[in-house]
Amino acid sequence: MELSKSNLNSLSLLKKIPKSVHQELLSLIFGVLLQQADETEIEKSQSLKQIDSTLLKEVFSGLITIVIQAIKNNLNAKSLAQFLKDTNAPTEFVGLLSTAYGKTFQKIKEIHLETTGFYLKKLIDINWRMDYIIKSNKIEQIDKPVYFIDLNLQKKDGQIEKLKFSCDTNQLQDLVTTLKDAVLAKKTLK
Amino acid sequence: MVIIYFNNEQKEDLQFLQELSFEVGSKIVQVSIDFFKGNYNPKLLQNVSTKLNLPQLKVERCVYALSYLFTESSKLSLSKSDFLESVNAISPTKEIEECLLESYQKNREEMRRILSEMSLKLPSIDSLQWRLDVQISSRRTSNEAKPVYLLKLKTSDNRTVWFQADYNELESMTNQLEIALKESKSQHYKRIKKYIK
Numbered sequence: 001m002e003l004s005k006s007n008l009n010s011l012s013l014l015k016k017i018p019k020s021v022h023q024e025l026l027s028l029i030f031g032v033l034l035q036q037a038d039e040t041e042i043e044k045s046q047s048l049k050q051i052d053s054t055l056l057k058e059v060f061s062g063l064i065t066i067v068i069q070a071i072k073n074n075l076n077a078k079s080l081a082q083f084l085k086d087t088n089a090p091t092e093f094v095g096l097l098s099t100a101y102g103k104t105f106q107k108i109k110e111i112h113l114e115t116t117g118f119y120l121k122k123l124i125d126i127n128w129r130m131d132y133i134i135k136s137n138k139i140e141q142i143d144k145p146v147y148f149i150d151l152n153l154q155k156k157d158g159q160i161e162k163l164k165f166s167c168d169t170n171q172l173q174d175l176v177t178t179l180k181d182a183v184l185a186k187k188t189l190k
Numbered sequence: 191m192v193i194i195y196f197n198n199e200q201k202e203d204l205q206f207l208q209e210l211s212f213e214v215g216s217k218i219v220q221v222s223i224d225f226f227k228g229n230y231n232p233k234l235l236q237n238v239s240t241k242l243n244l245p246q247l248k249v250e251r252c253v254y255a256l257s258y259l260f261t262e263s264s265k266l267s268l269s270k271s272d273f274l275e276s277v278n279a280i281s282p283t284k285e286i287e288e289c290l291l292e293s294y295q296k297n298r299e300e301m302r303r304i305l306s307e308m309s310l311k312l313p314s315i316d317s318l319q320w321r322l323d324v325q326i327s328s329r330r331t332s333n334e335a336k337p338v339y340l341l342k343l344k345t346s347d348n349r350t351v352w353f354q355a356d357y358n359e360l361e362s363m364t365n366q367l368e369i370a371l372k373e374s375k376s377q378h379y380k381r382i383k384k385y386i387k
Contacts, residue, residue: 119354120353121351121353121354122353122354122355122356122359123341123353123354123355123360124359126362126363126366128366128367128370130370130374130379132379132382132383132386134386136306136310138265138305138309139302139305139306139309140266141266142306143383143387145374145379147370148312149367151353151363163343165312165313165315165345166312166315167314169371172370172371175318176364176367176368176371178318178320179318179320179360179364179367182322182339183357185322186339186357186360189322189324189337
């Protein structure tokens, strides 16, 4: 995992923050990542308010970047701890950080990273209906079956789009054959 | 037995055919068939009228009445006897009658096809293309190995929809459509088909 110099620098800046505040800082960071808190928490906390704001900003952004990069690279708590040890971060802090990371990284991954990927509409459901056409105002004695197919597609933001089309028996047969081929392709893959 | 009824105006227009020689009459019948198929050309009507030395308005109205005859008979899929019975309303000569019947029988299938195109329908499926990919990484996550299907569906109203699906969804979609297909061979469907006929 690679980090920019400024991010690594933020780790050494930690030394300037009193140890008593470290835990609170970590709660803030993971609170923000889990979307349970935001930066206004800083105002509410006596100890965090007292820290120089430039310093706090640098450390805060550096730590958040480290956590997110770790998640992107699929590090577990142990490998993160190992990585941080090599960077001269204060040992006690490394321990606290990796423990908190270990408890929360799955959740953070779900919340942030998997919902911001590049995304086509996703198929989530299919409905079908079979009708028998008797006549219309233009032509009588039609006497043919018709299928109405309704696909539910979900966009990235959760909105559902419905795709409707009709087909006759032959077209449905072709469709089923095509899909069966597709399903078979996956089976031969693994 | 199904018969087409003409109103008095239409009867009059069709009577016009009687006054013509067979050749001329059949030409007009041909024009009305083309008219139905969509080749309506007002200039053509003009040319035909002048060439045959006939008043254009009468020719036009005759063509419209004939189109009505052919439209209704194709729509109802009239049998030969029903068609002749309907045509009898204007008491045509034997030759005109034969000419009309021949045109009807020759063009009936195509006319029914045109009518069903004009009927109410939802856009139908043109094609479905698929591609199986394995998603490896993206800007925010790496080290994945998720199989994902890319699908492109084209419908008859020229819409192309792209979407993705994972294996489970695709399999369940296939199963559902297979069930749908089996319905067309089920007892229930066969019974309904029999009762409606």
